[in-house]
Amino acid sequence: MLPRLLCTSLIVGALALAGGCSKSEAPSSAQGTAAKTASATADKSGADKKSAKAKTDKGVKPGKDYNSFANTEDYRVKHLDLDLNVDFSRKVLSGEAKLQFKRLNDKNRPLVLDTRGLKIESVQAGHGETMEPVKFSMGETDHDMGTPLKIKLPKNATQVAIRYETSPDASGVQWLEPQQTAGKKHPFLFTQAQAIHARSFVPLQDTPSVRITYNATIRTPKELRAVMSANNDPDAPKNGVYKFEMPQPIPSYLLALAVGDLDFKAMGERTGVYAEPSLLDAAAKEFADTESMLEVNEKVYGPYRWDRYDLLILPPSFPFGGMENPRLSFITPTVIAGDKSLVSLIAHELAHSWSGNLVTNATWRDLWLNEGFTTYLTNRIMQNVYGDERYKMEMALGYADLEADLADRPDKDEILAVDMRGRDPDEVFSNIPYEKGSLFLYELEQKVGREAFDQFLLDYFNHFAFQSITTEDFVNYLNETLVKQYPDKLDPKRIHQWIYEPGLPEGAPHPTSDAFTKIDPIRQQWLDGKIAAKDIDTSKWTFHEWKYFLDGMPEKLSEKQLKELDDTFGLTKSKNNEIAFSWLMIAVRNDYQPAFPRLEEFMVSIGRNKFVRPLYRALVENGKRDMAVRIFEKAKPGYHPLTVKVNSQIVYGDDGE
Ligand code: BES
Ligand code: ZN
Numbered sequence: 001m002l003p004r005l006l007c008t009s010l011i012v013g014a015l016a017l018a019g020g021c022s023k024s025e026a027p028s029s030a031q032g033t034a035a036k037t038a039s040a041t042a043d044k045s046g047a048d049k050k051s052a053k054a055k056t057d058k059g060v061k062p063g064k065d066y067n068s069f070a071n072t073e074d075y076r077v078k079h080l081d082l083d084l085n086v087d088f089s090r091k092v093l094s095g096e097a098k099l100q101f102k103r104l105n106d107k108n109r110p111l112v113l114d115t116r117g118l119k120i121e122s123v124q125a126g127h128g129e130t131m132e133p134v135k136f137s138m139g140e141t142d143h144d145m146g147t148p149l150k151i152k153l154p155k156n157a158t159q160v161a162i163r164y165e166t167s168p169d170a171s172g173v174q175w176l177e178p179q180q181t182a183g184k185k186h187p188f189l190f191t192q193a194q195a196i197h198a199r200s201f202v203p204l205q206d207t208p209s210v211r212i213t214y215n216a217t218i219r220t221p222k223e224l225r226a227v228m229s230a231n232n233d234p235d236a237p238k239n240g241v242y243k244f245e246m247p248q249p250i251p252s253y254l255l256a257l258a259v260g261d262l263d264f265k266a267m268g269e270r271t272g273v274y275a276e277p278s279l280l281d282a283a284a285k286e287f288a289d290t291e292s293m294l295e296v297n298e299k300v301y302g303p304y305r306w307d308r309y310d311l312l313i314l315p316p317s318f319p320f321g322g323m324e325n326p327r328l329s330f331i332t333p334t335v336i337a338g339d340k341s342l343v344s345l346i347a348h349e350l351a352h353s354w355s356g357n358l359v360t361n362a363t364w365r366d367l368w369l370n371e372g373f374t375t376y377l378t379n380r381i382m383q384n385v386y387g388d389e390r391y392k393m394e395m396a397l398g399y400a401d402l403e404a405d406l407a408d409r410p411d412k413d414e415i416l417a418v419d420m421r422g423r424d425p426d427e428v429f430s431n432i433p434y435e436k437g438s439l440f441l442y443e444l445e446q447k448v449g450r451e452a453f454d455q456f457l458l459d460y461f462n463h464f465a466f467q468s469i470t471t472e473d474f475v476n477y478l479n480e481t482l483v484k485q486y487p488d489k490l491d492p493k494r495i496h497q498w499i500y501e502p503g504l505p506e507g508a509p510h511p512t513s514d515a516f517t518k519i520d521p522i523r524q525q526w527l528d529g530k531i532a533a534k535d536i537d538t539s540k541w542t543f544h545e546w547k548y549f550l551d552g553m554p555e556k557l558s559e560k561q562l563k564e565l566d567d568t569f570g571l572t573k574s575k576n577n578e579i580a581f582s583w584l585m586i587a588v589r590n591d592y593q594p595a596f597p598r599l600e601e602f603m604v605s606i607g608r609n610k611f612v613r614p615l616y617r618a619l620v621e622n623g624k625r626d627m628a629v630r631i632f633e634k635a636k637p638g639y640h641p642l643t644v645k646v647n648s649q650i651v652y653g654d655d656g657e
Contacts, residue, residue, distance in 0.1 A: 372437015
């Protein structure tokens with residue numbers, strides 16, 4: 001029997017509404033032609049012509065962004081000029097956002113922008129140099145979506161200039177005290193816009209269907225450096241005024257800013273790392289293969305289109321592993337393990353430069369186009385840089401995550417094109433778009449052969465470059481290209497099943513690894529008492545084998561077994577955060593007290609949701625709510641607003657328990 005696998009999902013939302021989307025409820029997949037899709041303009045969002053036809057029976061309109069107030073059918077913002085002052089004492093960003101937009105009709109309706117917690121001081125509108133103050137109003141606040149800002153426009157206006165400031169508890173900004181940084185001397189600030197948090201620091205059309213270029217001036221205390229998802233200049237003098245340009249059009253969720261005591265170190269010709277000085281060398285060493293990753297991916301999927309690729313190492317409260325902000329991925333320091341064992345995260349964020357940043361999901365329903373494609377590309381990068389064995393292990397661990405989520409999730413969340421109506425994107429994310437999406441692409445690769453599939457993906461990236469596309473745009477394209485080329489090997493019905501139905505189609509690939517297959521009997525022999533822990537030859541195990549060994553343990557172990565594992569392998573003391581996490585999950589499930597001081601220290605010092613969320617859940621599910629509350633209260637002042645949001649639901653009991 002397969003041992004119980006740990007759920008290591010992201011911010012998984014266990015919203016309990018049951019019932020999935022049956023076949024008849026899903027959009028018909030093959031409407032329109034790739035040629036039509038191809039002729040669409042660079043800012044096609046899917047909210048236009050074709051997708052209106054592809055309605056589901058239940059009324060989901062592909063391409064409609066249910067998580068934004070913006071009236072993108074009337075106006076499309078094209079460019080943003082940002083001028084912001086960073087005030088650490090008040091924890092606010094204040095200044096001006098000037099938006100240039102295109103009018104899509106002559107109805108002159110009010111311009112509706114997304115905001116959350118912004119204080120709007122004044123709005124001007126006009127065109128060119130002619131700007132005049134105009135009337136604006138704030139609409140009703142929605143708990144998940146924030147507050148629409150409605151601006152009355154003079155007839156010919158093509159731009160608005162909004163003076164505003166953010167709230168100190170902006171959902172997309174974390175303000176850190178000096179003691180929360182590595183250097184302990186200077187404060188730090190970073191933004192995290194995906195999915196719908198850009199609106200908490202800039203008023204804009206906060207939907208991935210709209211792409212903008214931007215320029216920014218950021219004013220900071222003199223001793224700090226500002227960096228953005230734009231053209232960073234490591235040689236810019238530290239003088240408190242930083243200017244940026246992002247000439248390629250990006251969706252709002254890729255807008256990003258960080259300010260701190262940051263230094264830069266080059267890793268390759270096009271790659272480098274920004275970090276606090278004390279972390280810089282370790283980070284540059286750990287991620288030294290970034291340049292090779294970039295090169296191998298370019299070889300298969302076409303040129304890297306963003307100029308430089310740098311990493312920014314954040315403080316440990318960063319709520320994600322990584323975030324693919326263009327030209328500058330934001331990275332948790334918890335992956336600096338000392339042995340490159342966790343660098344698939346870098347491959348992942350880098351791969352988004354193709355899948356996500358170049359070809360972007362039009363709405364959050366289409367997230368799997370970003371994350372599933374990226375997970376597939378990540379595995380390929382890992383194979384090209386580190387070889388077959390590593391590739392197989394990474395894939396097998398991904399499959400284990402998928403199995404855990406499939407066991408745990410309501411049917412409707414197992415569908416790749418997930419219904420986002422009335423839902424907060426923060427609550428919906430799971431491993432499904434990542435691992436089911438990737439497995440689907442892996443199956444396509446298996447069916448048509450790697451060469452043909454690589455060619456397909458290369459064409460896909462070129463075809464949709466700098467566009468935001470829907471699931472249906474992808475399906476149409478696939479049907480018009482690969483399916484036509486390989487009618488005997490690909491079945492549109494099965495493709496439909498992968499995307500619009502829960503679970504996995506029968507006979508879906510099941511990636512395995514020889515290294516892991518060897519571990520199953522060893523673990524079993526130990527569990528059966530036939531061998532002692534010290535007799536297991538772990539001398540050649542990599543991180544991946546450790547993780548597989550631990551995650552495959554049964555739900556319950558005896559006190560004696562736990563002690564034997566810990567005494568033999570020093571698990572409580574493990575410096576690898578992924579191993580520590582797997583072990584701490586076991587410790588919580590089994591009330592293994594010797595690990596609890598480490599558990600507390602881990603949960604207070606790290607804010608990455610992939611780790612803390614399952615731990616809080618496990619504490620609550622194992623009758624330790626008091627402990628969960630105590631640790632949460634202690635950790636809360638240092639957590640990111642998102643970590644506070646998703647975990648307070650768990651520890652205070654309004655999470656369906
Ligand atoms: N883009 C995501 C992070 C994200 C997804 C933020 C959805 C908000 C909403 C990023 O690329 C990501 O997937 N990060 C993972 C990396 C992992 C799968 C290698 C993470 O943070 O754990
Ligand atoms: Zn990702």
